[in-house]
Amino acid sequence: MRIHVVKQGESLWKIARFYGSDINQIILVNQLTNPNVVAIGQALVIPEPNKEYVIQQGDTLWSIAQRYGVTTGALAEMNNIADPSLLYIGEMLLLPYFTYTVQSGDSLWSIANQNGVTVNQIVQANNISDASRIYVGTPLRIPAASRPVKEINTYTTQTTPQGAQEVMALGENFTYLSPFTYAIKSDGTLTDMQDRGLLDAAEAQNIAPLLVVTNFQNNSFDSDLAATLFRNPGLQDTLITNLLEIIQAKGYKGVNFDFEYVYPEDRENYNDFLRKVVNRFKPEGLLVSTALAPKITADQQGLLYEAHDYEAHGDIVDFVVIMTYEWGWAGGEPWAIAPINKVREVLDYAVTVIPRDKILMGIPLYGRDWKIPWVDGTIARTVSPQEAVALATRYGVPIQWNEEYQSPYFRYTDESGQQHEVWFEDARSVQAKYDTIVQYGLRGGSYWVLGSPFPQNWPVLQTNIKVRKL
Template sequence: MEIYTVKPNDNIDQIALTYKVPVDSLIYINQMVYPYALALGQALLIPTANSAKSRVPAETLGYAYPFISPWVLSESLPYLSSLYVFSYGFTEEGELVEPVLDDAWMIEAAKGQRTRPVLTFTSIGPDGRFHSSLIHTLLGDLQLQQRIIWQLGRTMQEKGFQGIDIDFEYIPAEDRVPFAEFVALVRHILSPFGYRVSVALAPKTSSDQQGLLYEGVDYRLLGEAADQVMLMTYEWGYTYGPPMAVAPLNMVRRVAEYALTQIPKEKIILGIPNYGYDWPLPYVRGTTKARTIGNVEAVQLAISHGAAIRFDEQAQSPYFHYAQNGVRHEVWFEDVRSYRAKFALIRELGLKGAGYWQMMQLFRAGLILMADTFEIAKEV
């Protein structure tokens, strides 16, 4: 595949003629909307027949809620090794809290595409929020842990899950070692039944990094405890933060390079955001709230407002500004250029693969580019 950046006076017919590819192919791959207008600076993925680049094997996973569109899921599954169903929580009494909506259809759809369905186990309580107190209660009671693990194993067997991902956030600093021991216990109990255990890790750049997200996460211990880890390398730009790239490559690299000092590279999945944010300006800390936006939606927003898309070379991320109802906005999102940079980092560092948060909106060009870069590890 090649990437073309739209220039002044370009149109889709001219680009298709230049590259000798059908217009319909460009429209389909890039999810263009009639009348197929283009934004200045927009990145288009173009299929070519002269690529000699070798693909490398990779694990590819994506998180999804049970309310995902069946069409979006069916379009995404061919590109995924594993589907992480989000999510299963628990109560202080040790009762498993299942998703409100039925997830059986997702599990069956995944199996139909030789994609491994994985149960995502979180520290989310009945109120739908992450809780440090729940984590502390669980990690301080071995009987509670055994009760939870037994329920997880039974649920996985009954529903047909083929693995488990542990995604605990805001782990108390004093529970750093007990959390790793819990992950190891889950693996010890479930591995004999063929279940692979993964763990999602907050994006640390050093062992002594301060903050509620980081102090309870020990990369070395968790790398030893789990079969694989997923680095949550996104959310530098976030809902309540100042406008910036969601996953700036310079910061993603720092996290990945630190992880390699603590965890074998064959266990590391690099997290990739499948979304962006739209901030109203000026940004006021504690007041401004960004709107989550899909990658395809972002391009259409730029087109509708006549905005030129720019590309930050350090962050390797696209962004643009527009005005609406007298308010100026700043948008950062992902495109095939930012994905190509992240895929190149995975190849450069020899990591195991890529993990998407989350698959709720389809970004077809990104998935096709991934398949052009990696040989996706599907179940036999």
């Protein structure tokens, strides 16, 4: 997979020809609704012929395997396909092998080196008896380069059949699914959630569901509700018992606590609560995780941050989700949602107190459209990356790139004369995020949130990371 940024005067046909790629494959993987119109500055995912294939109408796993001379089992394993009968148009598959024709001056070592594999892998794939003798013009099967294995969590708020269908369509990309949300009540019970469809989809796609627990009440996080729980040990026991009953009845594999705006004086109470949960959950083989605000120091001030004890959570729970997004929040000034320099600043602190293999880095799947000049008290509109690109093409404005934030943005003027500024995610910005996960040696990433179409994200993820299935 390559990422191409559209330049002045380029057409999709010209871009496809430049890369020797099938234009229909480019249209499908980027889900382009109008291939005749692309925006200057728009990032496009370009599948690599002979290495990647985008599923088209009428394809089966068997027909694709036959076309490329591989087994259906190898294709399924390479792409985390749990059910070979479930293929989705526009889904990009990585091929287990590609063909390379030996050139003058080649050696097995040079071929292996340039393709990120070992000489032994090439020897085994081609049944070569003498590795010192290869001949110009010989076609060799080259195994796909290995990818780092990481875990990926995704939150979803969509409990509708469409939400379950999205999980089915994207399921190979997830280790965990976290339906949002079960909220605590002051008596130790929890609100209900119509999550059966999501749980069935998770099971079909070999995804481990996590039950999300919050102090969410009346459309906001409630500090007093959290305090009621954390200051009453008996209430905690009741809640934990109720949690275990729901988890065992519905088939969840663990819990994710997302308690936000907790009073600073409840910091250690929160830690003690987590210790109690782990003591009850671990004998049952259940996972315990938390969601943490993006801090850059242990003593960072503010109600969002102070009760989130990075070091304690890193010691107590199985893993944490660090919510490295929302710098560009709906009620604030226009800004990148997850500027990579700010994300890295959070990680620079986090890895000093939390084991790297316990950190899932937050990744946004959305953008925002602000009216400008910005006025305090106004609220930006949330847009999907796909909608953001559609706005740029509709108003004929170029998409720009902020190098410091590693994020795309643009400005446009609507029909009423109102000016807007849009920040969103594209193939380049998520590439920077996957690079960061790998460079920092993290456990993986966590998306907020499904329901926002971002087709480019999935081939970029696949190319960079092999998603672990439990």
